[in-house]
Amino acid sequence: MKKAIFLILLIALLLRLINISQSLWLDETISATFARDLSFFRIITQFSLSDTHPPLYYLVLRAWSLVFGFSEASLRMPSVIFGVLTVYLTYKIGKVLAGKKVGTLSALFMSTAPLHIYYSQEARMYSFSTLAVSLVVYFFLKKKWFLLSLAILLVGMIDYLPLFILIPLWFYLIVTKDKYSLFDFAKAHIPLILFFSLWLPYFFHQIKWTSIYVEQNSEWKQVLGSGNLKELALVWVKFIIGRMSFANKLHYSLVASFLSIIFGMAFVLAFKYRKKVIFLWFWFIVPLAVSFIGSIFIPGFSYFRLLFLIPAFYLLIAYGISKSKFTKLLVGLIFTTNLVFTSIYLFNSNYWREDWKGLVSFIESRIEGEEKVYASHLGAFTPYLWYAKRGDIILRFGESSVIDSNSFYSLDYLMDLSDPNRKIYQVLKDYGYKDIQVYNFRGVGQVRYWVKSI
Secondary structure (H helix, E strand, O other): OHHHHHHHHHHHHHHHHOOOOOOOOHHHHHHHHHHHHOOHHHHHHOHHHHOOOOOHHHHHHHHHHHHHOOOHHHHHHHHHHHHHHHHHHHHHHHHHHHOHHHHHHHHHHHHHOHHHHHHOOOOOOHHHHHHHHHHHHHHHHHOOHHHHHHHHHHHHHHOOHHHHHHHHHHHHHHHOOOHHHHHHHHHOOHHHHHHHHHHHHHHHHHHHHHHHHHHHOOOHHHHHOOOOHHHHHHHHHHHHHOOOOOOOHHHHHHHHHHHHHHHHHHHHHHHHOOOOOHHHHHHHHHHHHHHHHHHOOOOOOOHHHHHHHHHHHHHHHHHHHHOOOOHHHHHHHHHHHHHHHHHHHHHOHHHOOOOHHHHHHHHHHHOOOOOOEEEOOHHHHHHHHHHOOOHHHEEEOOOOOHHHOOEEEEEOOOHHHHOOOOHHHHHHHHOOEEEEEEEEEOOOEEEEEEEEOO
């Protein structure tokens, strides 16, 4: 069995290293830019004020990058490590709850899980918070209260939403009437309470800043994720097949429905024999429900923000399969499903992140004289500037007079949020400009080359 888990961890590592140097996308360049340009102190005291997360991930990323550099692979390597460690912890949790077989199966599924692999390759905090939640669960089950207190603190210093893991733990102790552990578990919250007693002013500032931004940019509510049945269904679908989608929605629905039957069978069996693993059901269902209800009032319900539930998802799958008469068949089907969708993501560049590296290289190889690049949304600046050799050529519409230039480039990126009716383009056409060339870049959208009619 030790050889099996070693092989599983090796598979997990190798899969997470394939094509790790693809272009950074918007949110990753935000992580990278501030980890590179700000001191540890300024990340805490300045950057955190306009972010929506606690600062620990950015501090870790800065410390790591100062040693290993700021390449795409280096920036993503901490998430790779966190992801592989989560696979191992999933094995340990499964072993504690239901034995080595369930632990090994759940680790096998986690090692090849398309969604977990995607975020194990992203320079953001989601892989880190998933590891931290897994640590909380493991130390809770082992009743290692001091280590649990540190793990709870770790979660709170990485992200806010994963703190919902504490709710099912309280439920579990109450339902199982474990009075002796209640006091120890309560004490384990002390480091987190102390941290938030210091962090609270920043937390309230983040809430205020986010509220103002959403009010001024109402379209961002959709981006943040609202509590609706579509988003709830997406959690299930994306946990199965990962980030990818199909252009043909009918095909996408048919594939998702067929796979839901397979995964659903395992869930049904896990529920049928739920008494032994009621803890896993609490872990998976309670944070999901609380997040869904809460997002009706505060936007933020998206499947990737719930990545910390994916170990519970695969633990339930593994446990259900272990109770089936068709264990080998179901294992083969789920393992194959994971490998197929993981391979599609890893080896088909159409499913990779936004191609800012290619876009900037393209523009800088063609731009001439005094030509500039214009965008209608500030979000286009960070990824462009990360790859640009000439950072002075990108501007926001209105920052200088476009009509003084006979030709320039524009980015459609995020324009659906800032200028959905493309009013700026109508103004340009009224001034005699025409977009004579339109280029497309993966995830970034259209780049237009404008020339003024003579």
